[in-house]
């Protein structure tokens with residue numbers, strides 16, 4: 777019974793991490809359950825091959841379940857995140873008109889934000905002061 781609670785907690789934890797990285801939680805939960813129960817069964821089978829007593833056989837099963845749980849954690853943690861936080865910033869590069877406060881570098885053409893008010897962030901070229909038109 778305690779084992780089932782542990783498996784539910786681990787499945788939910790791995791599923792939540794998968795969702796945070798942009799994956800479906802279903803396959804991750806299935807993988808967690810299969811690794812846990814599969815390695816537990818392998819542990820029991822190995823235990824049966826070396827002992828006739830219940831204690832050592834159950835112990836091998838528990839060791840197998842723990843290895844399965846750790847494997848599922850490692851696999852879930854190593855998932856590559858599908859979320860790209862700066863995907864919205866890339867599209868703004870297509871516009872050729874600088875927004876208010878932005879300026880283009882004359883040397884390399886990089887678009888500089890207003891807070892890069894001295895030099896180009898890319899090549900270090902000085903900001904072209906004569907190109908700044910007065911507002912209004």
Ligand SMILES: [Zn+2]
Pocket residue numbers: 881882883884885886896897898899900901
């Ligand atoms: Zn530049």
